[in-house]
Amino acid sequence: MPRSGPTRIIVAVVAAVGLVVTGVLAGTAYAGDRTSRTADLTAVPADEPAKGLVYNGLQRRPAGPCGAGLLEVKGTSPVMCTHGPDAPPAGLQVKSSVQPLAAAAASTQALAVCEGDGTSGKRVEVLYVHGSTSRYAQYLETFRTLAEGVDTIFNESAKETGGERHVRYVTETVNGACRPVVRDVKIADSALNANDWAPLLNAVKAAGYTRTDRKYLQFVDANVYCGIGGLAGDTTKSDANRSNTGPEYARADNGCWVAGVAAHELGHTLGAVNNNAPNASGFGHCVDEWDVMCYQDDPSVVIRTVCTNRSHDDRLDCNHDDYYSTNPPAGSYLSKYYNVADNLFLIKGGQSQPGSNLARSATPSASYTSPWESVNAINDGIDPPSSNDSVNPRWGTWPNSGQQWAELQWTGAQTLKRAQVYLFDDNQGIDVPSSWKLQYWTGSAYADVPGASGYPVTANAYITVTFTQVSTTRLRVLLQSNGTSSVGLLEVKAYAS
Known part of the structure; x- marks a missing residue:
């Protein structure tokens, strides 16, 4: 997620026949919004509420379960690790709600691939989390379409290495089309608007969203954060990797209801970006642009423009060497360490055969x-x-x-x-x-x-x-x-x- 420097573009393409929202992130960071690597590794930056940079309720314990570079959410059980809050992309403001998409255009959408009965197995479940005021009916089609835009980002990125990956959502049939289910989750206003993620997490858990075979993608009707997501930081190349289990939570508040923000935060819950990756920032992101997960997340980080086509700003893993490749070369980092393309919450389509043109x-x-x-x-x-x-x-x-x-x-x-x-x-x-x-x-x-x-x-x-x-x-x-x-x-x- 962006913080300053070269600005990313939010893409929202609406056509008469269909609508694709990629809502791209990134660009570089607002200088100084993170504690420098050279500073006290237990320190947490001061809050900047206007940018959604709320660190209240987060702690840094280099020797704790989240290790160096990640933060721990206080007051949750079990311990939850996160990369920390992200500021909004250009054109969005934390304190201003994104308008709903046109219902007629949004309702023409459908997931490209669905699997099974729509509920069994490891799945991403979309939640609309609100307090005493609900806008569920007004934004339902928007949330479905944004979730489908996230799926587009993951699959178009997989195509770049000859593969196919789709988000395995909890799904239902709507007017003959397979669409993501959007749960209507009401919690107390005090938990919704708390300047601390833990009260909302605990309220959502109390509502029953605690399944170990779920990643919960939360569209939160509040103005606290732009986005924030859990990140396990596990580099183990195994199905037992902690990124392959739940419950895990990705959050986007109403000022940042775009698919790019959702893809970024969901990407964290799926295992991006581990700090031992070749182009890792050391704080859960990458530094080789253009890339959904890359930006300057610490003043000491130097951003490099490696993928010069800026359209890759709405795709995962520039050069596919840090966290996402469906066909990593033998001996490469992703052939030895965790690869988000292997995450069990994704549907693995047919890999292009060696003879594919x-x-x-x-x-x-x-x-x-x-x-x-x-x-x-x-x-x-x-x-x-x-x-x-x-x-x-x-x-x-x-x-x-x-x-x-x-x-x-x-x-x-x-x-x-x-x-x-x-x-x-x-x-x-x-x-x-x-x-x-x-x-x-x-x-x-x-x-x-x-x-x-x-x-x-x-x-x-x-x-x-x-x-x-x-x-x-x-x-x-x-x-x-x-x-x-x-x-x-x-x-x-x-x-x-």
Whole structure:
């Protein structure tokens, strides 16, 4: 969750046919809102109520069950650990309630994947927590839609590593569609509005929400916090990891009722971000932007922009090396330590097989495209009948010659070891190149893929190139034209193995 510096954008896309709310978090922190690492490790920052930074009721005990870097919620049993409160993203204010979404648009939504009977097993249960005044009927569709937006964040992030993950909600059928259940939970006003999380937690527990097979995602009708969530801090790579059990609680107050805040806090309850991760801040977050879980959460933390496409601000784990990957490379951090993508509260869909063409999920671009051609042709999935394909879309650069390129760009890092390229040759102004090669984006510049098996110039067939595994967000084909001829491509495929 954000606190200062570069500001994150809240995304709320409403279309006539449907509505997706990602409500993205992050950006960097408000300097000084956390005690510096160099200060007393038992100290807790002063409250800043206007920002929702309420530390009353929290204690830091480095030698206690929550360890260094996490806080303990006083007055709850069993002991509950948390990363602490978060300030609101730009455009939101803790003391101003978010308006409900248009019911007509929200009611067109549905979860992409549901599982079983909707209640059995480990599930995330959505709660609307209020006092003597209830706005349940007014916001019911909003809460359902925000929960579905959280699911979108988790699944779109899983796709970046070739997998599929969905939040396993408690669900029901609404007008023929599978929707998250939203429980109506009334508690005392004094517990609702307390400048301390423990009274609300204890009131919700007293209402019966204590199941060990539940994570409770709370939309709280109060103006105390923006968001706060439990975090176990367990790095054990096992189903017995404490992040795989409940009850655990994630809270978003009414000034921050957006899906990005909910995804951030739920992400904590699922195990993000452990302090031994490669890009960990040391206080339950990461420092490599853009990323839902990253921001400057301590004055000593330095933020790095690693995933330069800011659209990844509404996705999990920039480069998928800290806390969330459906396919971590052998020997990597996530192959040895806890991985949120393995959390038992998520539905694990089909992992892309080794032969899956990752190019299909990329966005293509090029140095130049003839007005009558299309760069989208290079990853449209159509296998050409020949290099002189006059039926299907092609990418060509006529009348431009010399060095030209076509590029595939993903929103998150891909693990690549093999590519296939089909050259375009129309026997007129487009000819096969005199030479070509593959390059990948290192994060700051392009470099030739290492260990390439070779770049033959062959027409009427896919050319397969294997190379040493790279992790990258961009792959490009660099072509040198043959004399004054132009160049082109019909299809580019990319593979993890």
